[in-house]
Amino acid sequence: MENNINRGLAVLGIALGLSLMASAGLAAVTFYKIKTLDQTLTVTGSAKKRVTADAAKWTAQFSRSVPVAELKGGYDLMRRDEKAVREFLLGRGLAESFFVITPVRLEEPFKYNPGAVREYVLNQNVEVNADDVAKVTALSKDFRPLIDAGLVFATLSVEYYFTKLPELRVDMLTEAVQDAQARARKIAESTGRQVGALRGASQGVVQLLPINSADVSDYGTYDTAGVEKDAMVTVRTTFSLK
Incomplete structure (x- = not known):
């Protein structure tokens, strides 16, 4: 047999x-x-x-809403926010090779009131990919320093891979x-x-x-x-x- x-x-x-x-x-x-x-x-x-x-991916986003007349100032805020996000990740022990911050995207949200002031939404994504699953999970749940610094920051998704x-x-x-x-x-x-x-x-x-x-x-x-x-x-x- x-x-x-x-x-x-x-x-x-x-x-x-x-x-x-x-x-x-x-x-x-x-x-x-x-x-x-x-x-x-x-x-x-x-x-x-x-x-x-044994690997994790965290995707988050930070954004700013600004009137059309203040668009330049909005971009200045996004540069400041990007610097804060980068320093936050580096300070938590992540090398730059483990994360990517996308360029600024500009969107104009639909206004139900035609007379409302036109606004633009500027946003950027940050993607963290690392094999330290525990660290990525912790980052996705605790980014209070960014909120305290005035950023509009939120987790979009956390994905786990084998x-x-x-x-x-x-x-x-x-x-x-x-x-x-x-x-x-x-x-x-x-x-x-x-x-x-x-x-x-x-x-x-x-x-x-x-x-x-x-x-x-x-x-x-x-x-x-x-x-x-x-x-x-x-x-x-x-x-x-x-």
Whole structure:
């Protein structure tokens, strides 16, 4: 049996390189199909691991609203604000290579009152990308010094990423095949048969889900909202029957 499985895993390596197709047997549902003509059993296996984000992205914005006649002064305020933001980030231990401050954007908001004074809104975004997840999270929640300095500053989003998914996927595929094999054995035993060699396999898309979520997708799901996530992969396998 072990030799059969070893030969089967070799087949898996070839098959997975040729086929990246979505699996219909997601979550805890076992898909199986017995073909009596060629004596094979097709089963879907899965593997899931809890992972922790190792990179984070914080996007924030600071802005000024000024009358048209004071536009030049508004740009002067934005230069002052940008300097304050840069000093704040550097003072919190972030090197300049970890953040980007975009150029000033000018927008004219719609006025419901035609007689109202025309105003422009000047705004800039700051994007922080770092592998210190705790520091990025803390920055996104505590920027009081900027508010105290008179800035109109707010967090737009915080996103969390897991960058080691390609390496993890290799181990998870092996576990998914083992899961499929265990399911196949139970199914075969219920019909008085035995599972033979692995004849082929195809990988489903990798899912990175919120904790305890079943919101999978045929095209893959990549959660960026939480620090903790569940990585999940499925494999559709075909075994010979004895």
